[in-house]
Structure formats: structure tokens, C-alpha cells
């Protein structure tokens with residue numbers, strides 16, 4: 288039966304306050320403004336599936352944003368985010384003011400891609416109360432172009448990305464398969480490489496002291512006799528979808544001695560409300576619900592859709608020691624570097640060098656953004672010399688592509704969003720490895736790490752494996768380098784599009800004159816670094832500052848934040864009517 292596309296589009300009109308724009312990770316706004324956007328994304332992803340004759344996906348989530356927000360993340364057949372060449376089409380379609388204009392956009396897409404009917408779209412959603420109605424809108428959009436929308440599943444974002452990728456490769460792709468793949472790899476890694484029998488082949492790590500990077504060979508450490516010491520990790524699940532998923536994983540992990548104590552598991556407390564990875568990183572504070580956690584213990588935090596992971600250690604006071612995404616990347620690079628050296632026990636200690644590549648043919652790289660702490664970048668340059676560092680604009684879509692250029696590409700945003708990619712050539716080579724070989728270890732790590740997108744569960748398993756394998760405690764990891772004090776602020780603006788950037792977002796092109804003022808403020812600050820960029824997920828401009836001391840970093844960030852209002856055009860009533868002039872919260876904050 289022919290579908291009345293125009294009639295359907297008119298059932299989902301663009302809300303007069305909506306201003307959809309494909310941002311850092313898809314479309315996001317207050318949930319009530321979204322039905323039109325979600326419907327149209329349903330149609331778009333069905334057409335993409337039809338054009339490529341593969342399955343695509345949609346996740347209804349606003350990740351770390353508040354409960355009342357929602358959004359759409361669009362999943363390409365590869366399992367990555369929507370190919371950037373389609374972002375413009377997504378914008379044009381979702382911004383079309385009328386059903387008629389939207390239909391013209393869909394017709395244009397059909398003609399350009401020579402596609403008449405939509406294909407299959409997998410749907411997922413997080414725990415937000417608006418999920419139900421938005422999933423219905425997405426399904427209706429898929430059906431409106433004669434595509435097939437599968438029943439929506441409650442999933443963490445990275446699970447759906449993984450499932451789409453697997454399915455298009457003809458591999459098992461259910462949620463149970465996802466857990467089997469990641470947890471099975473972890474189990475095999477621990478039993479093969481962390482047993483007392485294999486321990487003698489592994490040299491324990493040398494914990495360098497900050498500012499004094501000694502040769503790892505000067506360490507006076509005994510060989511370990513067993514490596515996987517039972518651990519307990521208290522995990523802040525942001526009161527989000529990750530809680531129920533981690534609960535599934537924790538049953539199997541318990542058997543290996545890894546006990547996950549779930550906090551902020553959604554039974555009380557709001558989604559991402561004073562908790563979750565974004566809160567912990569931006570506030571540099573302990574999440575709510577952690578009062579019973581003993582200071583000094585091992586803690587982690589994930590975000591509302593479980594694609595970000597951070598570790599932290601609560602102090603006696605409210606403060607924390609944060610082990611962010613940069614540090615996870617450095618830990619991963621250290622582990623991989625040592626595995627690549629395939630260092631058997633017979634080799635004399637003096638042949639071991641932290642930075643030297645174990646296998647010259649393997650190109651390993653770390654991909655960061657401007658938000659990476661300068662100390663982490665310096666550490667990789669100075670101490671992991673075989674590892675290249677690349678910087679890209681914010682957003683996994685950029686980091687992922689840069690990481691794919693390496694044989695082993697480690698990408699992490701400072702906020703804990705990331706994974707490790709293994710190139711097809713590398714995977715083919717690893718398949719030839721024998722039981723217990725370094726190739727097998729890397730091959731298992733490629734299964735542990737979600738190859739489609741950043742995944743908090745992958746990250747947690749990686750950190751626990753790496754620490755166990757290296758024989759490190761959290762303090763050894765912390766002691767690798769000392770973060771430069773930093774401060775991140777966000778300033779609400781009437782129209783963030785007036786802020787444009789260059790040099791991987793580290794410099795402003797517009798508003799004119801602001802970059803010059805930033806430069807002169809930075810010039811007088813010891814180890815100063817500061818940049819301003821528009822958020823791609825919120826109606827704010829973000830300010831990041833780094834300096835030799837916390838006071839200086841705070842001062843620099845505040846100075847620049849206060850310059851922003853005077854460099855913005857007078858507030859109009861755009862942005863969904865959210866601002867008419869500067870909000871009270873900003874005025875209060877500025878004084």
C-alpha cells in the first residue's frame with residue numbers, strides 16, 4: 288500500500304521554537320521540540336539503509352544532558368556515526384519549515400542516491416521518559432519511506448552501534464552476543480595472560496615520579512607471581528541506561544574477581560543530575576550518592592547513555608583525583624606498547640625501553656582533541672615516542688576517522704569518550720598468532736574494545752585489564768604524569784553560530800577581535816593555554832583554560848568568559864525562545 292508521505296510529514300510539523308542543527312553527535316534539544324526531527328531522521332536513515340542496501344540505526348538519547356532533553360544519534364552501516372557527507376542533507380531535511388519542503392528534500396535524496404524505498408533501521412533508546420513517543424516518531428518516519436523499523440530496544444548507545452556493525456558484517460549481533468564478545472574477550476585475556484604461569488613473562492611496571500622520568504629499567508620491582516588481583520570498583524551509573532547493562536556484566540565479572548558496586552543506578556535520583564561522567568569531569572567533584580564510598584577507593588563514572596567512562600579517587604573532602612580520558616589513552620598506549628614489544632622473559636632487562644616500538648611495522652597513534660590536558664600530550668611525546676599524537680575537532684566522528692588511519696588507533700576525548708581501533712590489516716595479521724602469543728593478546732583486545740564507537744563497558748574492562756596486566760595500582764597510573772590545572776566553563780549565548788573556529792578548534796575565526804584578546808591574556812600566564820568554541824550539543828560557548836596553577840587557570844577562564852557577552856550580537860529571541868537577553872544565571876555567574 289502506497290504511503291502518504293506528505294500526510295505523514297504533516298503529522299509531525301516542525302515546532303515553531305525548534306532550530307534543529309546536526310551538531311557534535313546528531314540532533315539534540317528539549318524533548319518536546321523533537322518529534323519532527325526524529326520523524327525525519329527515521330525517513331533519512333531508512334533511505335540511507337535503502338541506498339547502501341545495509342542496515343542503519345537510530346539511538347534516541349541526549350547522553351549526558353538533563354532528563355528533559357532528548358536527541359537522535361544516527362548510526363551508519365559501519366556502526367560509526369552518520370557519514371559526514373550526509374550531515375548537510377540531514378540538516379536541510381530537518382530544518383525544512385513545512386511538510387512540503389521536507390518532502391522536496393526527501394525526493395532530492397532519493398534521486399541523488401537512486402533509491403526508491405527505505406531499508407531496515409534498528410532503533411534504540413535510553414531511559415528518558417520521552418523515549419516512547421520519540422521512538423514512535425522514528426518508526427513512523429521509517430515507515431513513511433516504506434522502510435522497516437525494528438522494535439525499539441532499551442540499549443546503551445555503543446551497544447546499538449556494535450549491533451549494527453556486526454549485523455552488516457554477517458556476524459552475530461544480539462545484545463547477548465555483545466556481552467559475550469566483550470566479556471568473553473576479557474575472560475580469555477585474564478585467564479591466558481594474567482595467570483601466575485604467564486606472569487613470569489611480564490615485567491611489572493615502573494611507576495615514575497612526576498617531573499622525574501627515570502628509565503623504566505632502573506626500577507627495582509620484583510616479578511609478579513599473579514596479576515589479576517581481586518578488585519572492587521564503585522561505578523556511578525548516572526542514573527541512566529548503563530546501570531542495568533553493567534548489572535548484567537557484573538554477574539560474569541564477579542567470577543573473575545572484579546566486583547562492580549553500582550551507585551546512581553536509577554532507583555533514586557535524576558538522570559545525570561549531580562552525577563555521571565560529564566558532571567564528574569566538568570565539576571571535578573564526587574558525584575552525589577557516593578557518601579558511603581571510602582575515600583581513596585577505586586571509582587568510575589559513566590554518562591547517561593554509557594559511551595563515556597572516567598575513573599576517579601574520592602578524597603576525604605569533596606574533591607577527587609580524576610583519571611580522565613587522556614589518562615585512559617595513555618594507559619592503553621603503555622599496555623599496547625609493551626605487548627608489541629612481545630618481550631619474553633629471556634630478554635635482558637636493559638633491552639626494554641618504554642618508548643621504543645616493539646614492532647616497527649605497527650603504526651600506533653593517539654587521537655586527542657583541544658580539551659586534552661597538555662601534560663598528557665607532553666607525556667606521549669616524551670615517553671611514548673613510538674606513538675604519534677594527532678589532534679582533531681571535538682566529537683567522536685572526527686576522532687574515530689583519524690584513529691582509523693593507524694594500525695592501532697587509540698582515541699579518547701578528555702571526557703572519557705573513546706575506544707581503540709585495530710585496522711583490517713592488523714586484525715588479519717593478528718589472526719595468525721598462536722595461543723598465548725602477543726598477537727592473540729591484541730586480537731582479544733580488539734574484541735574487548737568496541738570497534739564501532741566509544742563504549743564505557745569496553746573502557747572499564749580495558750582499564751581493569753591494563754592495570755592488572757601491568758601490575759599497577761591506581762597510584763602508579765596517577766604518577767605517570769601530573770595534569771596541568773584546568774578550568775572549563777560554559778557561557779549561554781543567544782546564537783552560538785557566530786562563533787567559528789580553526790586549527791582543530793583551538794583558535795577562533797569569529798567574532799573578530801576575540802582571538803586577539805585571548806592571545807594577550809594567555810601570553811602573561813605561565814603554561815597558559817585557552818580556547819573558546821561553540822558547543823555542538825548545547826546552546827552555549829565553552830571556555831577551556833589551562834595554567835601552571837589552579838588559581839591562574841580559573842582566572843584565565845573567567846577573564847575570557849566575561850569577554851564573550853560583549854562579542855556576541857545583541858540577544859535575539861532565537862534558540863527556541865530560550866533566551867531574550869542574557870539569562871539571570873549568567874548575570875549571576877559573571878558577578
Ligand SMILES: CC(=O)N[C@H]1[C@@H](OP(=O)(O)O)O[C@H](CO)[C@@H](O)[C@@H]1O
Pocket residue numbers: 311312350658681682683700702704821822823824825829
Ligand atoms: C567539551 C566536551 O566534553 N564536549 C562534548 C560534547 O560536545 P560539545 O560539542 O562540546 O557540546 O558532547 C559530545 C557528545 O557527547 C562529546 O563528544 C564532546 O566531547
Ligand SMILES: [Mg+2]
Pocket residue numbers: 350351590591592593594595
Ligand atoms: Mg554519551
